[in-house]
Amino acid sequence: MSTKHTIPSDEDLTAFIDGELTPEEAARIEAIVNEDESTAERLEFLARASLPFEQAFAPLLAEAPRQKLQTMLAAIPAQPSEKSNAAPAFASRRRFLGALAASLVAGIAIDRAVIGRSFSAKDENSEWRAVVADYISLYTPETLAGPVPERDVQASQLAGLDEKLGLSLSPEAVSLPGIDFKRALMLQYDGKPLAQVAYLDPETGPMALCIVRSDAGPKAPDLESRNGMNVVYWSNGTHAFMLIGHAAADRMTAIAEGVRGKVAV
Incomplete structure (x- = not known):
C-alpha cells in the first residue's frame, strides 16, 4: 500500500485536527477523508470527542491561539466532495473548526467535558x-x-x-x-x-x-x-x-x- 493511501492513525488524525501537520500531510489526510468513509467518521468522532480537555486547551489559549488556529484552517482546502452533490461531511468539520477558532479568539475556554x-x-x-x-x-x-x-x-x-x-x-x-x-x-x-x-x-x-x-x-x-x-x-x-x-x-x-x-x- 502506498504512503498516500495509508489509513492514518488516531494520532495522525488528532494532529490534523490540532493543526500540527505539514500542509502536505494535511492535504494527504484530507484526500483520504474524502475517499474513505470510515476514516471520515473517525475524524469526526475525534473532533467531537467528549473528553475533559479543559486543561489541554489552556496552553493553546496562552500561546497565540489566533495564529495557530488560522494556520490549521488554512491547511484545510474547502473543496466539495465528488462523492455526493450534497454538502460534504468534511464541510461540517470545517465549520466546527471555524467555530472553535472563533471561540478561542474571543477568549472563551472550551471544555470538552x-x-x-x-x-x-x-x-x-x-x-x-x-x-x-x-x-x-x-x-x-x-x-x-x-x-x-x-x-x-x-x-x-x-x-x-x-x-x-x-x-x-x-x-x-x-x-x-x-x-x-x-x-x-x-x-x-x-x-x-x-x-x-x-x-x-x-x-x-x-x-x-x-x-x-x-x-x-x-x-x-x-x-x-x-x-x-x-x-x-x-x-x-x-x-x-x-x-x-x-x-x-x-x-x-x-x-x-x-x-x-x-x-x-
Whole structure:
C-alpha cells in the first residue's frame, strides 16, 4: 500500500485536527477523508470527542491561539466532495473548526467535558450511557497511568462530586476490589452534573463509575454492551448509575453489585 493511501492513525488524525501537520500531510489526510468513509467518521468522532480537555486547551489559549488556529484552517482546502452533490461531511468539520477558532479568539475556554446532547426523561438513561461509552472507549491504561492518590486526595475529589450531586461518597464507598482508584472528576451532560470515578483494572484496563441525577425512578441492575465494553446500570429515586469497563460481564455484574449497596443515597 502506498504512503498516500495509508489509513492514518488516531494520532495522525488528532494532529490534523490540532493543526500540527505539514500542509502536505494535511492535504494527504484530507484526500483520504474524502475517499474513505470510515476514516471520515473517525475524524469526526475525534473532533467531537467528549473528553475533559479543559486543561489541554489552556496552553493553546496562552500561546497565540489566533495564529495557530488560522494556520490549521488554512491547511484545510474547502473543496466539495465528488462523492455526493450534497454538502460534504468534511464541510461540517470545517465549520466546527471555524467555530472553535472563533471561540478561542474571543477568549472563551472550551471544555470538552461538557457533553452537549439533549435528552428526555423517557430515554435519559440510555442516552447518557451512550455518551459516556463514547469517551470511555478512548481511554487507555496510559490515560490513567500514575500512582493511586492518597486517601485524603480521594476524599477531596469526591467531596466536589457530593456538592454538585447531593451524594455522600467516601473512598471506601467507591472502592472496587483489586482495582485502583485513579481520579474523581465532575463532567457535565446536557447542563446537568455528571460524576465520574475512574479506575485502572490491572487485568482489563480502564473502568469507570458514573452518576447523574435522575427522576426516572428506581431500576434494578441490568447489563448491556457498548463500544466493546460491558455496562451495568441501575437507578434509585434520585440518581442513575453505570459501571463501565472491559471486564467480563459476570465480573462487571459482581463488582457493580458490591458498589451499589455502598453508594446508595
